[in-house]
Amino acid sequence: MENEAFSNFCSILEKVLKTKGTEEKLTLVESFWRRAMKAPSLIDIPARSVSPLDSFSILRLLLPELDNDRRSFGMKERGLAELYISVFELDPSSFDAQRLRRWQDPTVQQQTGQIPAIPGNFFSVLEAVLRHRCSDTSSLTISQVNELLNELNITLEKEKRKKIFHQIVTECTVTENIWISRIILKQMHLGLRFESILKWFHPSALEDYRLRHSLRRMCEDCFQPGFYIVSQDVILGQPASVSLAKRQENLQRIPYLMSDGFFLEPKFDGERLQLHKKGEDIQCFSRNALDTTHLYGPHLKTAVLLCVDAQDCVLDGEVLLYNVDKQAFEHFDQIRHYISIAKDTKLDDNFLITYMIFDVLYVDQNQNVPPSVVSFPLETRKEILKGIVRPFHSQIRLVPYKEGTTVEDIKQAMEDFIEQKYEGVVVKNKKKPYLLGKRDDEVMIKLKPDYFNDLVHDLDVLILGAFIGTGYSKTTRIGKPSHFLIGILEKDIEEQDRNVEVSWIVIGKVGSGYSYEQLEQLQHKLAPFWKPYDKKAPPEHLKHSLLRADGVPDFWIEPCHSIVLTIYAYEVRPSAIYSGYAVRFPRVANIRWDKRWFECSTLDELTRPSEPPSAS
Ligand code: ATP
DSSP states (O other), X not given: OTTOBHHHHHHHHHHHHHOOSHHHHHHHHHHHHHHHTTOSOSTXXXXXXXXXXXXXXXXXXXXXXXXXXXXXXXXXXXXXXXXXXXXXXXXXXSHXXXXXXXXXXXXXXXXXXXXXXXXXXXXXXXXXHHTTTSOSOOOOBHHHHHHHHHHOOTTSOHHHHHHHHHHHHHHSOHHHHHHHHHHHHTOOOOSOOHHHHHHHHOTTHHHHHHHHOOHHHHHHHHHSTTOOOOOOOOOTTSOOOOOBOXXXXXXXXXXXXXXXXXXXEEXXXXXXXXXXXXXXXXXXXXXXOOBOHHHHHXXXXXXXXXXXXXXXXXEEEEEEEEETTTTEEOOTHHHHHHHHHOBTTBOOTTXXXXXXXXXXXXXXXXXXXXXXXXXXXXXXXXXXXHHHBOOOSTTEEEOOXXXXXXXXXXXXXXXXXXXTTOSEEEEEXXXXXXXXXXXXXXXXXXXXXXXXXXXXXXXXXXXXXXXEOOGGGTXXXXXXXXXXXXXXXXXXOOXXXXXXXXXXXXXXXEOOSSOHHHHHHHHHHHGGGOEEOOTTSOOTTTTTTBOSGGGOOSEEOOGGGOOEEEEEESOEEEETTBTEEEESSOEEEEEETTSOGGGSOBHHHHHSOOOOOOOO
């Protein structure tokens, strides 16, 4: 196997690519395997291999997207194009360099007199560029390719990287180059699901991979005679498969699915982080079991060592980036960006990495219980968590939760969390164990307002008042409105009536859906017109609409100076806070700079029945 030619592997891949049907494709893979392993028959060979190392070296080329043992190449099409340009010393202004850089651009790819390529298909463009530049034969073996790819990782400095890449590509034929590029970009597109390949490899391979997230370990496990996965457990230092949430559009079903009661938690828009603490060491793993210690470890280690009382433990949670200036969490894709530009692992003073912990999988404290606690019900795990984490640090927090049993509890939580600008709600069965690598709607359900599209009302509302900071940023948004009191007209008004007192129906408060920049624009535009709301002398048009103190805004505005917002909302419900109605989970869909204050919706539009929900 060691010396099996890489070219043979590539010609099998070419055949797999062109063949239809999973079975047929797998037969081709098997024929290659048999030849590489020099095995006359695979029937009696455990894990279809002669040695786990051999299996691993082929599988990691066949399924590069699963190969967590190789460090990231840190390259996309553009980076790879630049490497080819520099290795083949293409003049940057030449046609070939241009077409590699602008591989998606049809005007470049379809120039007459040139080798045609499919615009948008990087590999087709690369093939056209390399056609006359590569050798016709090659002698690279599979193990040599693996070794070179191991060396070609993101940590290398530019020149070293170029040198290794040079060695690979100049020794390869065009076809081999294309497959090397596919491996680097993790875009094999063989028409074979990885699940099919793993099941073909060994009956327990897929389960093993889901648990360990390591092709190498999977090959080792499957090589053991009689290997069969019977139990799932958590091992310190090895990423465990995270539990996943099922989406559920029908709120009415949740109390039946979780009849023993549930916990309601905000859904954060961050990145999943499984943190393993072993004494003074910490290791971080992503949702897909990639090691992210180099990203988050330096930012979180001190805080974790300060706040976590257990010697060894495995915690589950969401990592977020807090923007001190904006007093808000950043969108999740910003985390990696800011970490990547952080100097000497120190973030800009304006940002803070925060770990919101919601579960514990392992704790080595009490010798009377086994360290893995995944089989305990959630309510017990939450208690264990409270016992080992002291969340006094701004970077380490325990996720707040509310208890619930009814649909109303879920709606209320949803309303509160959306108002506090969270993404949605996660409903968790308090009596269920932690399900490693599984999605089960009796265990964990995620709800986001977007799931309820068929119930959503689309309303144009007018800003009637403003609230200064609520929820997470309560103490820090002083002086700046972040939530708005919204209302609609009782009925359409005639032009001649626009100057007289108009009746307004207040329907709630909105604080999400707009971007930070849009909020700033609103704040700026409305700033000159805010008037403090005096409860003893409320403005005439609002005094009958605000029935309870918690609905009273900090400021109000004359309607003629205000702005119309288009909002989505889940449903209209009776309200004791406002004058009769309130909308649930309102979110701003659009700021209607183009609409005038009297062009907003009327009560009639609000109460018009919407389409009944589908009975799923
Ligand atoms: P999504 O794209 O909706 O975040 P996903 O496919 O990444 O979903 P799911 O398991 O379907 O993952 O949804 C749950 C995800 O939500 C978790 O992976 C986690 O990253 C995130 N999350 C945010 N807040 C919580 C919370 N309180 N409890 C559990 N997961 C949470």
